[in-house]
Amino acid sequence: MGEDGIRRLVAHAVQAPSGGNVQPWTFLARGDVLHCRTDDTRPPTLLDFQGSATHLAIGAAVENIDLAARAAGWACQVRSFPDPADPGLVCTLAFSRDPRLPHPPLADWIGRRATNRRHGPARPLDAAHRQTLTDCAADSGALLQLITERTELTELGEVIGAGDRLRMLNPRLHREMMAELRWTPDEVRDTRDGIDLATLEADAADLAGLSLARHWPHLALVRELGGGAAFAEGAVKSVAGSSALGHLTVPGTGPTAQVAGGRALQRLWLTATSLGLGLQPLTVLLYLFARAEHPDATGLDATETATLHTLRKRMSALLPPRTGHTELMLFRLSYAPPPTARSLRREVDSVLRFEAAGPTPPGRPSAP
Ligand SMILES: Cc1cc2nc3c(=O)[nH]c(=O)nc-3n(C[C@H](O)[C@H](O)[C@H](O)COP(=O)(O)O)c2cc1C
Known part of the structure; x- marks a missing residue:
């Protein structure tokens, strides 16, 4: 395939979404084998519980990569966590x-997929689109539940908004969120x-609010007074005005x-893009649930944990938990116009290294 071929594939890889646009990956190429690793230079965050957001992004x-390789006439054999002693090595991809190989149509949408935070017309989800998305998830071995009923969207918007408020008023989560924003x-x-502020599609009033909320001492006071209802409003409005709320799970647990x-998720997102549907992940709540529901969880106080248990009960009434499944994502779908701004990515050469191919497995590379 050569270095240019590998570079082209990694250029497709880095267009993938990642929580906070942290781009938690590095790549090491040895001949026609590509190793995808976690970027261990980044400090762990409270939301990325047990690396779940990192693994999802990778x-x-x-x-x-698989889609782009097939589009270029290369089969791609993927192995997840091939070395139990090296959990940072998430996947190896061997190309032949x-x-x-037939051209995979989804490859054509990789460059057009984006997080779309614009509010759409609250138009009902087209029945054919619903079917296509549900089939797409099932073909990938995942399960997609779609909520489209207005009163249910309102209820779930409130639950998600309550999670956003909790995030904003927790000192560590607040610090981590502010560190993600590019002002x-x-x-x-x-x-x-x-996160480039321009991609938030926020109006002047929202931006002014965010600017005030940037400083923890302001929020410490709000927390003490039990305020901050406004932090829930964004989700309430955006979910109520969406065509659907999606809940995606896969069977099995753990990093694999x-x-x-x-x-x-990526196949689903590309499919939604091809249908003219905007998608915005709303994941804070699920990551907080995962933390609050884990016996060894730390980072949340007793009041926050109790609030999350109550929110989980409300959500479960509409989206019952699937035993033995991993909850991947909540997201909203809307027929919104395309986003007005696109997020950037680090240069390919800053996340990709080449090593001479040899008979021995590669050592753990230092981050590029
Ligand atoms: C695991 C994960 C969690 C995310 N959570 C949120 C979220 O809660 N809210 C949101 O607006 N976007 C969320 N996003 C979208 C990312 O912010 C987005 O993918 C990233 O900024 C890159 O932008 P792009 O998707 O437009 O390429 C999430 C994406 C991933 C992969």
Whole structure:
């Protein structure tokens, strides 16, 4: 395949979504084998409970590589966590030439997929679109539940909004969220990661609120007074005005299921894009649930944990938990116009290294 071929595949990989646009991956190529690793230079975060968001993002990146490789006439054999002693090595991808492979149509949508935070017309989800999305998830071994009924969307919007409020008023979650935001165009260009404010599709009043909320002492006071209802409003409005709320799960648990889920999510997101549907993940609540429901969980106080248990009960009334499944994502779908801004990615050469191919397995590389 050569270095240019590998570079092209990694250029597709990095277009994958990642929580906070942290781009939690690095790549090491040895001949026609590509190793996808977690970027261990990033400190762990409270939301990325047990690396689940990281594994999901890498799964999405791997799906992009598989699609792009097949589009270029290369079969791609993926192994997840091939070395139990090296949990940072998430996948190896081995390529072999096969010009007879049919062109995968989803490959054409990789560059057009984006998080769409615009509010859409609250138009009902087209029945054919619903079927296509549900089939797409099932074909990837995942399960998609879609909520479309207005009163149910309102209820779930409130539950999700309550999770957003909790995040904003927890000191560590607040700090981590603020660290993800890129406040100026210079910061966006310099880092090429994180959340560019322009992609939030926020109006002037929302931006002013966010700017005030940037400083923890303001929020510490709000927390003490039991305020902050406004932090729930964004989700309430955006979910109520959506065509559907999706809940995606995959059978199995642990990192391998999360990677498989990331691949399923990416196929679903590309399919939604091809149907003209905007998709915005709303994941904070699920990651908080995962933490609050784990026996060894830390980072949340007793009041926060109790609030999350109550929110879980409300959500379960509409989206009952699937035993033995990993919850991957909640997201909203809308027929919104395309996003007005696109998020950047780090340069391919800053996340990809080449090593001479040899008979021995590669050592753990230092992050590029
Ligand atoms: C695991 C995961 C969690 C995410 N959670 C949220 C979220 O809660 N809210 C949101 O607006 N976007 C969320 N996103 C979208 C990312 O912010 C987005 O993918 C990233 O900024 C890159 O932008 P792009 O998707 O437009 O390429 C999430 C994405 C992933 C993969």
